Amino acid sequence: MKQAAILAGVCLALVLQLSGLAQARPDFTGTWRFNQAKSNPNIAGNTPNIPFPSQIVVKQTPAEFHVASTSVRQQPLSATYKLDGSKVTVQAPSGITETGEARFEGSNVVITSRRSFTSPLGETVVEFKEVWTVNGTALTIEKTRIESGETSTEKAVYDKI
Amino acid sequence: MRLLFAAVSAAILVGAAIPVQAHHSFSAVYDGNKPITLRGKVSKLGWSNPHAHIYVDVVNQKGETVTWEVESASATNLLRAGIRKEDFIGTEVIVKGFLAKDGTPTVNASSFTLVELKKEYTSDEATPGR
Numbered sequence: 018m019k020q021a022a023i024l025a026g027v028c029l030a031l032v033l034q035l036s037g038l039a040q041a042r043p044d045f046t047g048t049w050r051f052n053q054a055k056s057n058p059n060i061a062g063n064t065p066n067i068p069f070p071s072q073i074v075v076k077q078t079p080a081e082f083h084v085a086s087t088s089v090r091q092q093p094l095s096a097t098y099k100l101d102g103s104k105v106t107v108q109a110p111s112g113i114t115e116t117g118e119a120r121f122e123g124s125n126v127v128i129t130s131r132r133s134f135t136s137p138l139g140e141t142v143v144e145f146k147e148v149w150t151v152n153g154t155a156l157t158i159e160k161t162r163i164e165s166g167e168t169s170t171e172k173a174v175y176d177k178i
Numbered sequence: 179m180r181l182l183f184a185a186v187s188a189a190i191l192v193g194a195a196i197p198v199q200a201h202h203s204f205s206a207v208y209d210g211n212k213p214i215t216l217r218g219k220v221s222k223l224g225w226s227n228p229h230a231h232i233y234v235d236v237v238n239q240k241g242e243t244v245t246w247e248v249e250s251a252s253a254t255n256l257l258r259a260g261i262r263k264e265d266f267i268g269t270e271v272i273v274k275g276f277l278a279k280d281g282t283p284t285v286n287a288s289s290f291t292l293v294e295l296k297k298e299y300t301s302d303e304a305t306p307g308r
Contacts, residue, residue: 064251064288064301068210068276090205113211134212137246137283139239143213165215167274 043124045082045149049073049156049175056173067162069173070094082119082126098128107132125150204276208286212277216246216285220266227252232290234271236283246283248273250290251301259299261292269294 051071059066070086077083085095092110098119099105107115107130117130126149133142144163149156154177161170204210216236222245224231232248250256253263270293278284289300 059288059300064204064286065210065276066274066288066300068213088205088210090203091210094211110211132211134277136212136214136277136281137238137244138214138216138236141212141214141277162213164213164274165217167215169274 042121043151044077045075045126045151045156046077047075047156047177049075050178052155052174052176055155057171060171060173066169067160067171069158069160069171073156073175084128122148204286207278208276209279210276214275214277214285216248216271216273216275218246218271220269220271221245223263223266225253225263227254230256232266232271232273232287234273244283246273246285248275248285248287248290250287251299255301256299261297261299265292265295265297 049072051069056069057066060069068088068091071088072086074085075083080100082098082100083096084098085093087093094107094109094115096105096107096115096117098117100120102118102120104116104118107117109115109132113132113134115130115132117128119126119128121127128145128147128149130145130147131142132145133140135141142164146161146163148159150159151157156175156177157172158175159170159172161168216234218234218236220232221235222233224233230250230253232250234246234248235243236246238244256262271290272293273285273287273290275285275287275289278286287301289298291298
């Protein structure tokens, strides 16, 4: 009786694991344009609380997640993240050093990054955590800025074009 | 007479150009890739429209005091938010904003907190295309 219960438990665990593996990861591939009307109000225009790009191009493969971000009159950033969560170097404008990691958490992609640059303050370090969710033709990014022990979070929505 | 006319015309043109220069787009002057937080004492204030300018003495990592120019919302908007000119001088302030593209100690403030007064101002000026 005890053996049967253990066997049933093992079978159940296997089934659950297989169903998890079988669950397809969402595909973020595409060109995404910032939708101000659906995003938090204070992230565009003159005084953004947290910077979000105007447009994002994503190319996703089973192992990699390539992101190229552009903003109006701002230098672009791009990175090819390994979806195993290993650290990669972000291609950032001159004067900025940035590294980051990406991984799937359920159906979301979570990107964490650490940006540093020199300012009249000295070496300035800012960390970001982004949670990406895709739903049909809408991409939502919830981004947290962590700097000098202070955190703030904003949400942006992008439309697929 | 011609010289006087030319001088007056030049003065009018320069005068007309100043407000245009004072109101500019964020992306032309500030680096959206360089968010920065400052903490220091307010040493001077430019209480004006379309932007108030707060001068903040901040100690850098070398221990030197550097005066930063903080471009904020307009004096009118600050007043509407209950923040007066008198609230600033000598007070400690925490500013969150973006560094100027030219690397000078100049930031555009997205928010600031007057520490002693426990007053926080978050700009709601954001509008598309500015």
